[in-house]
Amino acid sequence: MKITSVKAHVLKPNERKFRWKEEWAPMTIHHVLLRIGTDEGHEGVCITWLLDPGAIETALPGLRELLIGRDPHEVEAISYKLTDSLRSPSAVASTVDICLWDLMGKYHKEPIYRLLGAARPRIKAYASTIMYDTVPEYVQIAQESYDQGFRAFKLHAFGVPDKDIEVCRAVHKVFNGKMDLMLDPVNAYDRLGAFKVGKVLEELDFYWYEAPIADSDLNGLADLTRSFKIPITAVESVAEGLRGYPKYLSGHVVDSIRSVGDWIGGISAMRKAAGLCEAFNTKYEPHSYGTTLVQAAHLHVMLAIHNCDLFEIPVPQGILDVGMKDVIRCTSDGYVEAPTKPGLGYDIDWDAIKSLTVKEI
Template sequence: MVVTKFESWWVERGKCLFDRKRQGSAKMGWDVLVIQLTADNGITGSATCMAARSGAVSEAYLNETIAPVVLGRDPHDREAIFQELWSIDRHEAFFPVFLPGPIDVALWDMCAREAKLPLYKYIGACRSSLPVYASSNFLPHAEDYVAEALYYKKRGIKAYKVHPSGPVPFDMEVHQAVRDAVGESFTLMSDPVGTYTLNEAIRVGRQLEQLHYEWFEEPFRDFELWKYTELCRTLDIPIAATETTRGCHWGVAQVIAQRAADIVRADVSWKHGITGTLKIAHLAEAFGLNCEIHTTTMNYMDMVNLHVSCAIKNCKYFEYFVPEDHYRLPMKGDLPIDSEGMIHAPNAPGIGAELDWELIQASCRSYCCQEYAEGSSAAV
C-alpha cells in the first residue's frame, strides 16, 4: 500500500471565536483545511487542519512542502515520515505548529481502516470511554460562566473549565462565582491563557486551592520555564502546561526536566499528530505525570484525541470545547457524549466519524490535488 493521491479543501467556517483583545488587528476567520489521502488499493485516510489566520499559508505548506514527503510512501512508515518532516522543519521550513499533525492522523486513519479496526484498538486500547469536562470560551461576565457551567451540569457533565478573560480581579471573581453556583462536588479547572506575573499567579493559585479546583493551567506563556518552576514549587494545586510548547516530546522533556509542570498537555493537531502525542503521553507516564489531551477546536480531530485518550492510561478527562456548534464543521453529527457525561470511542474502522462532504463542497474556497505516478507527483 502506497499513498497515490493527496487532496485538500480549504473550507470557510465563517466564525471568529476570539474577542478583539485576542484577535488583534489581523484576520481571524478560523477556517479549516480538510485533507484526504488515498492509497493505491483505494483506502483513504482523512484529517482536518486549522487555518485560523491564513488558509492560503496552510494550503501552500501542505501542497508544496508536505505532500511530496507523503506521496509514494507506505502509510505504515509513519515514524519515518514523522522524522523526515522534523528534519525539513529544522532546515528552513518552520511549519506552523498545527500543520504536520493532521498528515500523521490521516496516515493512522488509513492504516486502521485497512486493518478494519477502530483507531484506539489499532493503537492499542486501554479503555473505550472517559469523562468529559465542558471547556468555555472567553466570556464577558462572571454570570455568563455561571450560566454555562450550570447548563452543562444539568446535561450530566460533571466538570467544567473556565477560561477567564482577565484581568486578575475579574478572573478571581469568576472562580468564586462558578464554585458557589455548582457546589463542592463538581470538578472545576481554570485556564486563563494568561500573561500573569509570578506574584499574580501565586495569588490566583492560592484562591483556586481554597476553592478546590482540579488544576491551574497556562497562567504564563509556555516558554517562561523559570516562572512555571517557581509556581509548581510554591503551590499545591497541580499546574498544567505545555499546550503550545514547541518541539513535540523534545520540548515537553525540557519542561519535565525543569519541574515546570505537574500535568503536561498535548493534542493531535499541535503536537505532530498521533505519533507525537503518544510520544509525549508515554514520556509523561515514565515520570509519573498525566498528559491531559487538549482540544483541537475541531470536532473531527477531537474524535482522534478521544481515540488517543483511550489508548493511554495517564489521561483523566476529555476536553469538550463548548458551545459545540462552533466546532462541529466539517464533521457530521455531535461528539458521542452520553447523559452521564461520558464520551465513548466509536467502533467503526479508523476514526469512525463522518465528514460532511456536501457542506465541505458548499463552503470550499479552493481545492488542490496531487497524484503520484512512476516516482513523481503531479498537481491537478
C-alpha cells in the first residue's frame, strides 16, 4: 500500500461563535478536511477545528513531497519528521498523523484502538460547556446534559473567581450526587484567586480542577497540588509537545496532564504521552473537544490506555459535528462506546462536505 494523493477541502466557517472565558472575544472556528489516499483505494481523513486553512495550503506541497510513495505504516517515521523529532508540534502534523492511523485501520479492517492494543470497550463521558452569560444558563445546560445521559459535567465559566464560585455552587446544589463536577477556568486566575476557588471546590467535592493558573507557573501549580485533595490538572504546552512533560512529572507538579492531541502530534504523540504519565503514576486526560474525527482520534487512545478516566464531549452536543454522517454521543448510562467500524470509525457525509467546501486544494 502506497500513498498516491494528499488533498484538502477548506470548509465554511462554523456558524456558532465560540467562547470559553469572559476575557475572550467570541471567536469563529474554521474547518479543514484533509484526505490522504492510496493506490489500493483506501483513504485516511480528518476534519479539523484548530487548523488555519492558510497553514494547510502552505504545507500541502511539502506534505505531498514527503508522503506520496510512502507506506502509511511508516507513520512513526513520518510523524517524527513532521514534528522535527517531536520538538515542533503543529496542527498540520497532527492532522497528517491522524489520517495515517485512519488509513492503517481501514487497511487492516480494525478500529484504531485495537491496533494500539485495546484496554477497554467504553469510557465514561463528560459534558464540556462553552461560556454562558448567566448562572441559570449553566444550570440549564447541566440539566440538559444530565437528561441526555451524562454523569459528569465540566464548567467553562467566567474566569473570574467570585463569579465562578457562584456558578459552581449553583450547579452543585442541583446535581451533587448526580454528576461528577469539574471546573476549567482556562488559566484565568492568579494564585490568590486559584486558592480561593480551590477551597470552595474542595468543599463541594469537585472531581478535578483544571488549568486554574498559567500552565507555565510550575511553582504555583505545585503549591495547589500539595494544598488540595481535589486533583489539579494542567495542559501541556502545545509549543513544546512531549518535550514539555518532564517538568510536570518529575516533581509531581500536577495530578494529571491534559493534552491537545490534534496539536501535539496526533495519535502517535498521545500514546507516548500516556506512557510517560503512566511511568510517573500520573493521570493522562487528553482533550477530546473538537470535531467528530478529532474526538475519535482521542477516543481511540483513551480506549487503549488505563490511566485515563473521562472522555470530553462539547455541549450542546453537535456544535462541532461538521460534515459527518456518524457522530459520537453519550449513552443513557453516561459512557461512550468503542467504534466498531475500521479506522477512526465514523463516516463522513460527502454530500454535506460538497455543500460546505469553499475551496479544494
